[in-house]
Amino acid sequence: TATVSGASVSNGTFSWTHNGSGSLSNSTTLTPTYTPAPSDAGQTVILTLTASSTNSCAPATATATYNIIVAGAPIATDGVTSSTCSTSSFTITSANAQFGTISWTHNGNGTLTNANTASPTYTPSPLDNGNTVVLTLTVTSTNSCAPATATAYHILNITPLPQAVSGGIATICQNSSLTVSGAMASYGTISWSHNGTGSLSNTTSLSPTYTPGAGDAGTIVTLTMTVSSNNSCAPAIATADFSVNVQGLPTVSISNSSTICSNSTATVSGVSAANGIINWTHNGNGIISNGSTLTPTYTPSTLDAGNTVSMTITVSSNNSCAPVSVSAIYSVNVNRLPVASAGNSATICESNPYTVTGAFFNYGTANWVHNGSGSIANGTTNAPTYTPGPTDAGNAVTLTLNVTSNNACFPYVSSSQVFLNIQHAPIALAGGSTTVCVTSNAPVTGATATYGTINWTHNGGGTLANPTT
Numbered sequence: 001t002a003t004v005s006g007a008s009v010s011n012g013t014f015s016w017t018h019n020g021s022g023s024l025s026n027s028t029t030l031t032p033t034y035t036p037a038p039s040d041a042g043q044t045v046i047l048t049l050t051a052s053s054t055n056s057c058a059p060a061t062a063t064a065t066y067n068i069i070v071a072g073a074p075i076a077t078d079g080v081t082s083s084t085c086s087t088s089s090f091t092i093t094s095a096n097a098q099f100g101t102i103s104w105t106h107n108g109n110g111t112l113t114n115a116n117t118a119s120p121t122y123t124p125s126p127l128d129n130g131n132t133v134v135l136t137l138t139v140t141s142t143n144s145c146a147p148a149t150a151t152a153y154h155i156l157n158i159t160p161l162p163q164a165v166s167g168g169i170a171t172i173c174q175n176s177s178l179t180v181s182g183a184m185a186s187y188g189t190i191s192w193s194h195n196g197t198g199s200l201s202n203t204t205s206l207s208p209t210y211t212p213g214a215g216d217a218g219t220i221v222t223l224t225m226t227v228s229s230n231n232s233c234a235p236a237i238a239t240a241d242f243s244v245n246v247q248g249l250p251t252v253s254i255s256n257s258s259t260i261c262s263n264s265t266a267t268v269s270g271v272s273a274a275n276g277i278i279n280w281t282h283n284g285n286g287i288i289s290n291g292s293t294l295t296p297t298y299t300p301s302t303l304d305a306g307n308t309v310s311m312t313i314t315v316s317s318n319n320s321c322a323p324v325s326v327s328a329i330y331s332v333n334v335n336r337l338p339v340a341s342a343g344n345s346a347t348i349c350e351s352n353p354y355t356v357t358g359a360f361f362n363y364g365t366a367n368w369v370h371n372g373s374g375s376i377a378n379g380t381t382n383a384p385t386y387t388p389g390p391t392d393a394g395n396a397v398t399l400t401l402n403v404t405s406n407n408a409c410f411p412y413v414s415s416s417q418v419f420l421n422i423q424h425a426p427i428a429l430a431g432g433s434t435t436v437c438v439t440s441n442a443p444v445t446g447a448t449a450t451y452g453t454i455n456w457t458h459n460g461g462g463t464l465a466n467p468t469t
Helices: none
Strands: 012-018 023-025 033-035 044-053 061-069 075-077 081-085 096-098 101-106 111-113 121-123 132-140 149-159 163-165 169-173 184-186 188-194 199-201 209-211 219-229 237-247 251-254 258-261 271-274 277-282 287-289 297-299 308-316 325-335 339-341 346-349 360-362 364-370 375-377 385-387 396-405 413-423 427-429 448-450
Touching (some): 075 132, 096 132, 101 111, 163 219, 184 219, 188 199, 251 308, 251 325, 271 308, 277 287, 339 364, 339 396, 360 364, 360 396, 364 375
Parallel strands (some): 075 149, 081 149, 258 325, 346 413
Antiparallel strands (some): 012 044, 023 033, 044 061, 075 096, 101 132, 111 121, 132 149, 163 184, 188 219, 219 237, 251 271, 277 308, 287 297, 339 360, 375 385, 427 448
């Protein structure tokens, strides 16, 4: 307030008036008091003293003025609450500061620029995320009101960005499902997606469930959690990935089989297998080599001849699908070798055909051959007939039975031999005739005999000496 001093009046009555917005008390005294209104701040208020004549000079008046310079007290106003995303700077536009120097301070972790103006800019720190920062405006008087100050506050809510944490990685079998655990999300709405061939349920929760598709086996499926801001930071998003290692079930397929001769081997082909350890077994009498590969070899026993050996491949899971296993059968048809037995050897006369006895053959077609000069009839049967030739006499003729396989053993040939001892037919030449006297002997001359024993007979009444010579 301001109380007037030094005023004087004579020869009349007086009163005070003013041009300010405030109020004047004791206005009929020489020491009135003026109380400024807020709008007077920074203005010069004029108090006017008017004296009115009370004698014959009336209505004469006299005036005098008294000046009051109203210095403004510092003013600071704001009181507003605002929000900003933690990644955005915020400039205050609501503050009012007068009659002093401006200084802004804050209790946050960020930075403040233009702090000596009415519109400073606050840039949040990540540490401010989700907190309330108080920005304080202080106006300090620079006039006669010093050291007066005024303060005001601006409340700035630092709206957090969406946050997403996935939880990591998991390994499952392709015939199972996975429910995510360990995921975290905040300041937004959740939505899960994936790059697999399976399906995802509960996609708006922290624990969705993924069921693999057939195409996921042996791959890593990525589940992506997207958190979309649901506050003033929109449309900001945060993402996190959860990896699902989908291990395949063991598989096996066979597209082939083998037919072999009993004296050969069968190497498996046309077999594929995955996601497991291979082991081959069989129901035959032979042996398997390389039994832990896709191409084992089976060597039959003679006891397998004529049978079908089943080779079983078992693929046992060696991953998280254990103890699952699958099996398939590879068939090996073991054909018999041809069998040949030529029968019984014999001794025959060169003039007599011989039909083989005791011969037999199987698992093939027969063909008899010989090394003699004769001929064979019925040479594709088990009882051929050999007719000796002109040079066979005195020799041993070999008859060979060749049996050529008529199955997978073709052109395998089994052979067996029989031997024919071809003996000469006896030859006898008596030497002609002679004439003798009844009282004389008649020695035979010119007779020859081969390939036999000699025995002479006669039709006479006499006697025969040396009948074996």
